[in-house]
Amino acid sequence: MALRALLTLLLVSALFPSAGLCAGTAFLSLSSEAGEAGVQTAPVPLATSGRRDLRAYFIDVGQGDSEYIELPNGQNVLIDGGPPDPDGAAVPPIAKFLKEHKVDRIDHMVLTHPHSDHYAGLAYVADRMKIANFYDTRVDNTGAAGDDALREKVRSSGAKILYPAAGDTLEWAPGEVRVNVLNGCPESTQTAVGQLLNNCSIVLKITYQDASILYAGDVQDDVETGLVSRFGGELKADVLKVGHHGSSHSSSKPFLERIRPSSAFIEVGADNPYWHPAPSVINRLIEAGVASEQIYRTDRDGTLLYTIPGPP
Numbered sequence: 126m127a128l129r130a131l132l133t134l135l136l137v138s139a140l141f142p143s144a145g146l147c148a149g150t151a152f153l154s155l156s157s158e159a160g161e162a163g164v165q166t167a168p169v170p171l172a173t174s175g176r177r178d179l180r181a182y183f184i185d186v187g188q189g190d191s192e193y194i195e196l197p198n199g200q201n202v203l204i205d206g207g208p209p210d211p212d213g214a215a216v217p218p219i220a221k222f223l224k225e226h227k228v229d230r231i232d233h234m235v236l237t238h239p240h241s242d243h244y245a246g247l248a249y250v251a252d253r254m255k256i257a258n259f260y261d262t263r264v265d266n267t268g269a270a271g272d273d274a275l276r277e278k279v280r281s282s283g284a285k286i287l288y289p290a291a292g293d294t295l296e297w298a299p300g301e302v303r304v305n306v307l308n309g310c311p312e313s314t315q316t317a318v319g320q321l322l323n324n325c326s327i328v329l330k331i332t333y334q335d336a337s338i339l340y341a342g343d344v345q346d347d348v349e350t351g352l353v354s355r356f357g358g359e360l361k362a363d364v365l366k367v368g369h370h371g372s373s374h375s376s377s378k379p380f381l382e383r384i385r386p387s388s389a390f391i392e393v394g395a396d397n398p399y400w401h402p403a404p405s406v407i408n409r410l411i412e413a414g415v416a417s418e419q420i421y422r423t424d425r426d427g428t429l430l431y432t433i434p435g436p437p
């Protein structure tokens with residue numbers, strides 16, 4: 126774990142009404158800005174005036190994935206958009222976060238794979254704001270129409286569409302942030318099989334300063350085995366967005382042992398029908414060295430922020 130990224134742990138549940146940060150939900154911050162209110166449970170935060178931080182949010186969207194990143198160069202990234210509104214309303218859970226954070230354009234939008242708990246919120250985004258770059262897999266979910274609709278929407282908007290492949294690097298903040306693509310499906314395929322769709326997830330490792338975050342999408346253990354073989358020690362990351370909402374079919378022991386994260390973030394809905402996260406995954410995370418208090422869950426903790434401080 127990067128030393129400076131560990132400096133503070135703030136629990137600011139509902140303590141930021143003026144900042145508009147997810148009032149009413151727990152909001153944990155690893156490292157924070159000087160001047161912020163909050164319950165400080167670890168040493169003094171760094172002063173941040175003029176600092177080029179990388180801020181990685183794990184958004185509480187219920188049972189689904191959505192992560193937002195503010196890059197140190199001022200650009201932003203949205204990885205997945207979470208599910209539709211569970212009650213069938215037109216406004217998906219992600220809308221609240223976007224409004225509170227005054228997000229009005231997306232520089233880099235990633236659809237890890239075409240399941241509705243990942244793409245539904247992106248359709249809402251594509252309807253309302255300009256998207257500069259869209260990173261997609263070439264797998265078509267033949268059991269759904271929403272992925273086709275999103276892709277058509279993005280295509281007709283004029284966004285640049287890219288299909289990253291394992292081994293690629295993405296130039297999101299050249300010279301500052303390294304973005305390694307570890308998995309994707311750049312070749313055209315069609316399937317309605319859940320496992321095959323999950324395994325096409327775009328997996329990214331993002332490194333800034335001396336800290337890194339691995340976004341595992343929904344890949345399952347067979348792909349994880351391949352990642353261990355191909356990337357080995359390169360998988361090491363301080364933070365893990367746990368694969369597939371904590372499903373027992375992901376987060377295999379060898380994969381976690383290579384990543385050896387200090388903190389783990391699980392994007393999961395309360396009382397979900399899949400029994401996510403699996404107790405076996407929590408155990409495997411702990412066995413891989415993650416302290417139980419460093420395992421965060423959006424169903425219990427709400428939207429979460431991990432900050433990597435920029436140079437002093």
Ligand SMILES: [Zn+2]
Pocket residue numbers: 189190240242243343369370
């Ligand atoms: Zn999912």
